[in-house]
Amino acid sequence: MKILNSSVLADISGTRITKIEISSPDIAKKAQAGQFIALMISEKGERIPLTIVEADRAAGSITLICQELGYTSKQLGKMKAGDSLYSLAGPLGHATEIKNYGKVILVGGGVGIAEIYPVAKALKEAGNHVTAIVGARTKELLILEKELKTVSDEFIVATDDGSYGRKGFTTDILDEILQKEKYDLVYSVGPIPMMKRSAAVTSRYGVKTIASLNAIMVDATGMCGCCRVTVGGKTLFSCVDGPEFDAHQVDWDELVKRNRIYEDKEKHICNLDKALKK
Amino acid sequence: MQSGQGAKKVKKEPVKVREQDASGRSSSFDEVVLGYNEEEALSEAARCIQCKNPTCISGCPVNIDIKRFIYHITKKDYKSAYLAIREKNDFPSICGRVCPAEYQCRKACVFTKKGSPYATENAINIHFLERFIGDYGMKNNIAIPVQKNPELSKFKVAIVGSGPAGVCCAGELARRGIKVTVYEALHKPGGVLRYGIPPFRLPRDILDFELNILKKLGVEIVPNYIIGKVKGLEELLSEGFDAVFLGLGAGVPTFLGIKGENLCNIYSANEFLTRVNLMSAYKFPEYHTPVNIGKSIIVIGGGNTAMDAARAALRLQKMQGFKPDTSIVYRRTEVELPARRLEIQHAKEEGVKFRFLVQPEGFTGNDKGFVKKLKCLECKLGEPDSSGRRRPIAIPGSDFEMESDMAVIAIGLLANQVLTRVTPKLKTDKYSDVEVNKETMETSIGNVYAGGDIVGGEGTVIEAMGMAKKAAEAIIKRLLSK
Numbered sequence: 079m080k081i082l083n084s085s086v087l088a089d090i091s092g093t094r095i096t097k098i099e100i101s102s103p104d105i106a107k108k109a110q111a112g113q114f115i116a117l118m119i120s121e122k123g124e125r126i127p128l129t130i131v132e133a134d135r136a137a138g139s140i141t142l143i144c145q146e147l148g149y150t151s152k153q154l155g156k157m158k159a160g161d162s163l164y165s166l167a168g169p170l171g172h173a174t175e176i177k178n179y180g181k182v183i184l185v186g187g188g189v190g191i192a193e194i195y196p197v198a199k200a201l202k203e204a205g206n207h208v209t210a211i212v213g214a215r216t217k218e219l220l221i222l223e224k225e226l227k228t229v230s231d232e233f234i235v236a237t238d239d240g241s242y243g244r245k246g247f248t249t250d251i252l253d254e255i256l257q258k259e260k261y262d263l264v265y266s267v268g269p270i271p272m273m274k275r276s277a278a279v280t281s282r283y284g285v286k287t288i289a290s291l292n293a294i295m296v297d298a299t300g301m302c303g304c305c306r307v308t309v310g311g312k313t314l315f316s317c318v319d320g321p322e323f324d325a326h327q328v329d330w331d332e333l334v335k336r337n338r339i340y341e342d343k344e345k346h347i348c349n350l351d352k353a354l355k356k
Numbered sequence: 357m358q359s360g361q362g363a364k365k366v367k368k369e370p371v372k373v374r375e376q377d378a379s380g381r382s383s384s385f386d387e388v389v390l391g392y393n394e395e396e397a398l399s400e401a402a403r404c405i406q407c408k409n410p411t412c413i414s415g416c417p418v419n420i421d422i423k424r425f426i427y428h429i430t431k432k433d434y435k436s437a438y439l440a441i442r443e444k445n446d447f448p449s450i451c452g453r454v455c456p457a458e459y460q461c462r463k464a465c466v467f468t469k470k471g472s473p474y475a476t477e478n479a480i481n482i483h484f485l486e487r488f489i490g491d492y493g494m495k496n497n498i499a500i501p502v503q504k505n506p507e508l509s510k511f512k513v514a515i516v517g518s519g520p521a522g523v524c525c526a527g528e529l530a531r532r533g534i535k536v537t538v539y540e541a542l543h544k545p546g547g548v549l550r551y552g553i554p555p556f557r558l559p560r561d562i563l564d565f566e567l568n569i570l571k572k573l574g575v576e577i578v579p580n581y582i583i584g585k586v587k588g589l590e591e592l593l594s595e596g597f598d599a600v601f602l603g604l605g606a607g608v609p610t611f612l613g614i615k616g617e618n619l620c621n622i623y624s625a626n627e628f629l630t631r632v633n634l635m636s637a638y639k640f641p642e643y644h645t646p647v648n649i650g651k652s653i654i655v656i657g658g659g660n661t662a663m664d665a666a667r668a669a670l671r672l673q674k675m676q677g678f679k680p681d682t683s684i685v686y687r688r689t690e691v692e693l694p695a696r697r698l699e700i701q702h703a704k705e706e707g708v709k710f711r712f713l714v715q716p717e718g719f720t721g722n723d724k725g726f727v728k729k730l731k732c733l734e735c736k737l738g739e740p741d742s743s744g745r746r747r748p749i750a751i752p753g754s755d756f757e758m759e760s761d762m763a764v765i766a767i768g769l770l771a772n773q774v775l776t777r778v779t780p781k782l783k784t785d786k787y788s789d790v791e792v793n794k795e796t797m798e799t800s801i802g803n804v805y806a807g808g809d810i811v812g813g814e815g816t817v818i819e820a821m822g823m824a825k826k827a828a829e830a831i832i833k834r835l836l837s838k
Contacts (some may be wrong), residue, residue: 079580082381104581104586104587105586108585108586108587118543122636122643122644123643123644123645124635124640124645125543125635125645126646140794149644150644162545165543165580166578166580167541167542167543167580167582167586168585168586169585169586170582170585211463296627296630296631296635296645297541297542297551297630297634299541299542299582299607299772299774299777300607300608300625300772300774301551301607301608301609301625301626301630301772302609302626302627302630302631303609303611303623303624303627304623304627306611306618307618308618313617313618318773318774325786332488332618332725333724334722335620336618336620336725338620338724338725339620339621339648340646340648343640343641343646343648344646347640347641347644347646
């Protein structure tokens with residue numbers, strides 16, 4: 079559980095994204111694309127889920143990428159090489175079903191780019207034609223460009239402010255591409271509005287679409303039901319039934335609301351932390 | 357003393373156990389029941405008539421020699437009392453606190469009225485005596501009896517899950533000299549004892565002490581290790597474990613399947629209690645895991661978990677300066693409540709309200725997706741169902757609403773399936789419970805045993821221990837025949 083490396087991938091106008099490599103030979107050995115871990119930074123910490131971005135079996139390590147949003151992710155971002163996590167368990171959730179679908183598009187928004195990278199890599203290795211559409215608010219927040227390019231046949235960037243690539247949304251590009259050509263699978267990870275829009279676009283073209291959800295979890299092993307989502311009218315648990323679901327079947331509005339359950343508490347603990355530092 | 361007076365003496369009033377005052381205790385998570393002191397324990401023990409053929413022992417799932425340990429108490433020989441319990445039970449301080457004694461040993465006590473559904477008040481307070489002795493052993497650090505068998509020291513057994521079944525099996529095996537490794541998915545051992553039972557019923561220092569005894573016996577406990585994910589069952593066997601015991605537990609929450617159940621601030625009892633107990637959300641923000649607390653809280657269900665959830669919720673309301681307003685909603689009546697009588701009484705004393713004969717129909721919320729109301733129907737009791745309890749029947753047209761800005765669903769748990777889902781050779785029944793040979797607790801895979809709630813569904817701590825002991829005996833027998 080020792081942190082081997084920690085580096086800042088992006089740090090601009092209040093958004094900080096860090097990349098952390100952690101020693102965990104057993105998890106590294108079993109981890110597959112699409113899976114995640116649950117970690118705690120200290121005995122008093124929260125359990126938070128994070129996607130396994132890379133698993134290096136030889137080095138016995140896993141790599142996580144974390145955008146500093148809440149209290150725990152901010153603390154995690156401050157941890158340095160040599161520090162140890164209090165708890166680390168995984169690999170959790172189902173792995174992505176990797177096979178040769180034919181032509182696939184991966185849509186990644188913000189820190190979601192970290193999650194499409196392992197899947198893109200595995201799909202590429204399985205012989206798929208891989209198109210990656212990635213989006214960020216601005217150029218400096220675009221992560222893993224180099225890595226993703228090496229596993230993509232086509233690579234398209236969109237930024238909200240037009241500072242890099244196309245100005246606009248990934249979902250607009252998705253729409254354009256699907257108008258021109260037939261694709262066999264779309265895989266989308268990012269902010270909920272982006273995933274919801276992707277699903278709306280692809281359903282018009284009848285393309286199978288998978289989204290990896292970022293529901294709030296506690297134990298992350300199927301014991302609490304905090305991460306429950308409605309998929310096709312049924313209640314499922316993101317942690318053990320997911321984290322990937324048919325994006326056309328997900329009740330996105332419910333997920334948005336459930337992910338805000340602790341907004342007030344989060345503000346409280348972050349403010350308290352700031353006050354303590356003053 | 358004449359025999360007539362002797363008979364009168366045994367009819368003496370049971371010794372009441374000291375408790376924290378109801379108003380003060382419900383603002384903290386400190387232990388409610390304070391237990392017997394020596395004088396009280398002696399006085400209660402003296403009520404035991406030392407039956408020639410004691411009935412109480414058969415009421416204990418691990419057959420503690422109750423008569424003998426109580427006899428030792430009357431002689432003030434507490435060490436012998438401790439050892440008598442420890443012969444059968446490694447966790448007297450835990451069991452003395454959480455056993456539903458009124459349905460077990462105390463129900464079988466000769467002083468319980470024949471035909472009563474649970475122990476009557478006059479039954480000897482066996483659990484409080486057990487707790488007194490367990491705590492005595494803990495305070496005085498009485499050495500644990502070990503019966504190491506050198507023939508067994510070459511064997512290794514893996515235990516999956518560190519709940520009551522797992523730790524009990526671990527203790528039984530380690531005491532005979534077997535090398536035991538316990539794998540736990542969460543970051544701390546104890547299973548339901550830690551995530552399910554609140555500290556006001558089972559203080560964490562007691563739990564830690566009794567679990568620590570395992571370490572003293574040489575048991576290795578590996579937390580954060582999810583068998584079925586990070587390692588498969590077959591890998592454990594091929595990596596040199598001679599046998600595996602599965603104490604996976606029943607940790608999967610069930611929901612009502614009614615409208616609006618996924619609104620924010622509707623918790624499964626497992627989520628609410630895990631946040632509060634395992635993650636210490638009652639100490640937020642010192643501990644970082646939050647839990648939301650409503651002004652009008654409804655807990656649905658009538659078991660011990662519902663009582664725990666309601667009592668924890670009410671405490672959090674008080675701690676946050678709200679007027680306590682927590683109600684238990686149950687479809688039947690008080691008589692049918694499956695919870696321990698003591699827990700029901702404690703909940704009432706602390707101010708938990710009970711709404712009987714009410715069937716939840718659906719939740720409604722505000723535009724932000726937070727729950728606001730519970731729609732209900734009134735019920736009446738019909739004929740007994742398969743469980744022997746009278747079936748609740750909803751009365752058409754009796755619809756009404758209850759204020760509820762937070763709700764906890766405590767209607768039961770199902771088997772943990774993380775391991776069984778990925779192990780098709782492990783036979784399970786229609787409830788996803790693991791099937792075992794009832795004599796040996798061996799599963800459909802050779803050298804793999806199971807016990808506790810993963811076999812036969814939700815039971816008590818001590819029932820899980822009973823199964824674990826049976827499995828341990830079978831494991832030892834198998835290893836010795838190798």
